[in-house]
Amino acid sequence: MSTPAYRLPQERRIVTEFPGPRSAALAQRRKAVVGAGVASTLPLYVADADGGVIVDVDGNSLIDLGAGIAVTSVGASNPAVVAAVQDQVAHFTHTCFMIAPYEGYIEVAEKLAELTPGDHDKRSVLFNSGAEAVENAVKIARYATGRDAVIVFDHAYHGRTNLTMALTAKSMPYKSGFGPFAPEIYRAPMSYPFRDGLNADGSAVTGAQAAARAISVIEKQVGADNVAAILIEPVQGEGGFIVPAEGFLPAIDAWAKANGVVFIADEVQSGFARTGAWFASEHEGIVPDLVTMAKGIAGGMPLAAVTGRADLIDAVHPGGLGGTYGGNPVACAAAVAAIEQMTTLDLNGRARAIEATVVARLTALAKNVDIIGDVRGRGAMLAIELVLPGGREPNPDATKAIAAAALNAGVVILTCGTYGNVIRLLPPLVISDELLDEALTVLEDTIRTVAQEN
Numbered sequence: 001m002s003t004p005a006y007r008l009p010q011e012r013r014i015v016t017e018f019p020g021p022r023s024a025a026l027a028q029r030r031k032a033v034v035g036a037g038v039a040s041t042l043p044l045y046v047a048d049a050d051g052g053v054i055v056d057v058d059g060n061s062l063i064d065l066g067a068g069i070a071v072t073s074v075g076a077s078n079p080a081v082v083a084a085v086q087d088q089v090a091h092f093t094h095t096c097f098m099i100a101p102y103e104g105y106i107e108v109a110e111k112l113a114e115l116t117p118g119d120h121d122k123r124s125v126l127f128n129s130g131a132e133a134v135e136n137a138v139k140i141a142r143y144a145t146g147r148d149a150v151i152v153f154d155h156a157y158h159g160r161t162n163l164t165m166a167l168t169a170k171s172m173p174y175k176s177g178f179g180p181f182a183p184e185i186y187r188a189p190m191s192y193p194f195r196d197g198l199n200a201d202g203s204a205v206t207g208a209q210a211a212a213r214a215i216s217v218i219e220k221q222v223g224a225d226n227v228a229a230i231l232i233e234p235v236q237g238e239g240g241f242i243v244p245a246e247g248f249l250p251a252i253d254a255w256a257k258a259n260g261v262v263f264i265a266d267e268v269q270s271g272f273a274r275t276g277a278w279f280a281s282e283h284e285g286i287v288p289d290l291v292t293m294a295k296g297i298a299g300g301m302p303l304a305a306v307t308g309r310a311d312l313i314d315a316v317h318p319g320g321l322g323g324t325y326g327g328n329p330v331a332c333a334a335a336v337a338a339i340e341q342m343t344t345l346d347l348n349g350r351a352r353a354i355e356a357t358v359v360a361r362l363t364a365l366a367k368n369v370d371i372i373g374d375v376r377g378r379g380a381m382l383a384i385e386l387v388l389p390g391g392r393e394p395n396p397d398a399t400k401a402i403a404a405a406a407l408n409a410g411v412v413i414l415t416c417g418t419y420g421n422v423i424r425l426l427p428p429l430v431i432s433d434e435l436l437d438e439a440l441t442v443l444e445d446t447i448r449t450v451a452q453e454n
């Protein structure tokens with residue numbers, strides 16, 4: 001791996017109370033004009049970000065273990081992405097691909113055909129957000145199959161638009177009060193090794209067993225002939241960084257293929273080197289019919305995509321898919337540069353190295369801390385599930401306390417999970433070893449302290 005060049009000092013530096021005076025002033029201005037429904041994790045306002053650090057308007061430099069929710073994998077101001085954006089923006093910012101097309105869109109589609117699983121004939125359509133990609137994958141699957149039903153899973157997160165709220169599992173904060181929701185969405189049980197319990201003989205519930213349970217629900221409650229698509233995150237994101245038991249995804253995928261059901265992998269969070277492979281589907285050899293992508297795709301610029309089987313995507317009549325901004329040329333230029341950086345810097349290898357470091361340290365810590373129930377994840381998409389001492393009861397209070405204490409010590413950590421009891425680590429893949437080590441030391445100290453207090 002060649003090391004990225006950093007523009008900002010890669011250091012944790014706390015120079016004010018949180019929030020500092022400038023952040024506090026911005027919080028005041030915000031309150032008067034920004035809708036209360038948009039909440040922010042940090043009380044700090046950003047002035048700069050690069051590599052593994054976020055610098056606030058008061059000069060505090062925080063270690064970033066969130067990457068803007070798995071977006072800035074190549075860094076928040078990767079020089080190659082910055083140069084590509086600057087060059088494109090100086091020529092044209094927008095023409096609308098549906099009106100006056102351009103090469104960047106095609107270049108991105110070529111890259112996606114090459115990188116997504118499988119060597120079959122593929123097509124891509126570009127959008128602006130993950131939710132929009134998911135909506136369009138469902139549109140394509142319904143159109144191509146002539147069927148209505150869509151199967152989703154417990155703990156799923158697919159977005160905040162009307163259709164994707166219906167697809168998402170968790171009520172608060174995503175759905176509560178925002179109904180009615182779109183029809184013909186059915187929820188099947190997920191494979192969740194930490195919470196699936198044991199078989200009568202004491203053995204762990206296998207992926208094949210969990211798949212059989214889900215398939216039975218689908219067949220009995222919906223009927224295979226009515227199902228247009230099965231939509232699943234190969235590693236669940238907001239729902240708790242749940243990695244299904246081995247064999248679960250292949251069994252669901254095989255059932256879908258045997259029943260003419262479109263298998264859609266929602267790789268919006270898990271895609272683009274995040275899990276140590278280009279796509280998380282690869283860890284179990286899955287070749288999805290359609291893949292949805294966004295977050296890590298374009299170095300922070302808004303871009304999303306649906307890529308998949310040419311026969312499905314090309315079934316849709318011309319004009320049936322699109323959007324004013326979808327595949328914006330500046331975002332496309334950023335994506336081409338970001339993908340090139342992922343290759344040059346071997347960010348798949350880097351994600352695997354991050355996994356090795358983090359998992360070794362956290363599993364060692366878990367031996368001495370009784371509120372750590374589970375350490376899991378793939379690549380640089382890693383999580384700690386917190387429980388009440390000794391058992392499996394979720395511990396959201398400790399989770400909140402750890403995230404808050406880590407932030408006060410200058411480390412940005414995100415939480416997630418249906419039960420609000422999961423700490424998720426999503427560092428930029430270009431974070432230096434030194435900075436990652438320092439952040440983990442802060443996290444370990446924080447967890448030990450909170451464990452003693454709880």
Ligand SMILES: *Cc1c(COP(=O)(O)O)cnc(C)c1O
Nearest residue numbers: 129130131157158159237268269
């Ligand atoms: C974030 C996310 C989405 C929604 O993406 P937006 O860009 O926020 O609309 C969809 N699916 C998964 C798995 C996600 O993590």
